[in-house]
Amino acid sequence: MGDKMKAVVKKDPAFGAELVEMEVPEVGPEQVLIRVKSTSICGTDYHIYIWNEWARKNINLPQIMGHEVAGEVVRVGERVKKVKVGDYVSSETHIPCGMCYQCLTGNQHICKSMKILGVHTDGVFADYALLEEVDVWPNDPLIPPAYASVQEPLGNAIDTIRAGDVSGKNILITGAGPVGLLAVGVARIFGATKIIVSEPNGYRREIAKEMGADLIVNPLKEDLEYIVKNLTSGKGVDFVAEMSGNQSALKQGLKLLTPGGRMALLGIPDQEVTLNLTGDVIFKGIKLIGITGREMFRTWYIAGRLIKEKRLDLDPVITHHFSLEDFARGMELMKSGDCGKIVLYP
Ligand SMILES: [Zn+2]
Ligand SMILES: [Zn+2]
Structure with a gap:
């Protein structure tokens, strides 16, 4: 050229x-x-x-x-x-x-x-x-460029929430970075009942509220375990979307899952993580699901529809x-x- x-x-x-x-x-x-x-x-x-x-x-x-x-x-x-x-x-x-x-x-x-x-x-x-x-x-020509560009991380959020089959369930999202925030909106649309978000950054906690979270917790200042137990009548949540890569969030999330629950892991820990597999995973019958990228191209169809039909507000x-x-x-x-x-x- x-x-x-x-x-x-x-x-x-x-x-x-x-x-x-x-x-x-x-x-x-x-x-x-x-x-x-x-x-x-x-x-x-x-x-x-x-x-x-x-x-x-x-x-x-x-x-x-x-x-x-x-x-x-x-x-x-x-x-x-x-x-x-x-x-x-x-x-x-x-x-x-x-x-x-x-x-x-x-x-x-x-x-x-x-x-x-x-x-x-x-x-x-x-x-x-x-x-x-x-x-x-x-x-679709109706989708503004900023939204079109964000479809890729939105696909990550869709893949994560799909892994939880969240309809009618109480869920916990640990980490409200951009993909965690998108996941809040997706979980709302996909029919989650209660969406609890755990995020230390105040700016991001505010956005989580706008995206439809029911309860937003600062895990550094509040007792997440007590709050989740209280909100779920002691049962724990059905699904955790771990979006932070933070070890203590991951471990806490596992503890807060109800037996038979699922956890999807999108956040990337920067080192090896030691888990209490016996107590927190095996005997509780927990399913751990790794998420990388997005299902091609199912998540793109879903993202495009949600944006075009204005079901999900990305603003x-x-x-x-x-x-x-x-x-x-x-x-x-x-x-x-x-x-x-x-x-x-x-
Ligand atoms: Zn990306
Ligand atoms: Zn190949």
């Missing part, structure tokens, strides 16, 4: 990232080039930005950051059939091989040779971005709108925790 674009690039193995001018990339035969309309910051991007231990082990530099996106198709590879120039799209971020046991048995999101957009490949914090045809998701969760140049401001907010989803516009 020969044109130039701006991109947020992680260049050096250290804290931070740079806004760089570079060539617009060429499309491969099964790729799609989009002009980015909006992109949003994920916890993964923050970890790459601050260059934590996980990032050091997994990221090859230099690399364009970002993976949550909405944009317009401006060029398609010669073999692409799914979309055409001018289409309004988002993208799944798990890039499956399409050939392994998992891919061929309906589990593309846990493909054995998985690559992830913006983790193993150049991402979308840029004027233009390359997407794989297999991941491109045509959006309380989308707390900041910045220009792409201000990405560092967004990362600062991520550090403080006083934010929900931050959307960036090139």
Whole structure:
């Protein structure tokens, strides 16, 4: 193409990232080039930005950051059939091989040779971005770009809440970061009876209320165990969505589950966790379910419908709108925790 674009690039193995001018990339035969309309910051991007231990082990530099996106198709590879120039799209971020046991048995999101957009490949914090045809998701034109970009983490929330089969149940969500907050809204729509949220950050507790939580607890100041027992007549909750990765939240969640209950784990602990498997899992008949990514593409259909039919209000969760140049401001907010989803516009 020969044109130039701006991109947020992680260049050096250290804290931070740079806004760089570079060539617009060429499309491969099964790729799609989009002009980015909006992109949003994920916890993964923050970890790459601050260059934590996980990032050091997994990221090859230099690399364009970002993976949550909405944009317009401006060029398609010669073999692409799914979309055409001018289409309004988002993208799944798990890039499956399409050939392994998992891919061929309906589990593309846990493909054995998985690559992830913006983790193993150049991402979308840029004027233009390359997407794989297999991941491109045509959006309804009525969905605003900010919402379209947030469909990807919304898919995580949908997958987590689906794992709990929450209709008519009392549930506990530990951790109200952006995905936890989206999970509150999804659980409300999916018919959970009582939704209890445990979250230390006051800013996020306020949003949890707007998203439909019945009771919001600060676990550092209040007795979560007492409150849950009280609210469930001593039974405990039927389902816990663990969204924080915090060890004590995970352990407390297990204790608060009623025997026969389920726990879905989306939060990522930063080290090995020791559990009382005998007392808290085995003898209680608890089901533990790991959640990674989103079921492809069931969660995208659900997310698209919920947004288009205005069943789920994303506005309380989308707390900041910045220009792409201000990405560092967004990362600062991520550090403080006083934010929900931050959307960036090139
Ligand atoms: Zn994400
Ligand atoms: Zn595969």
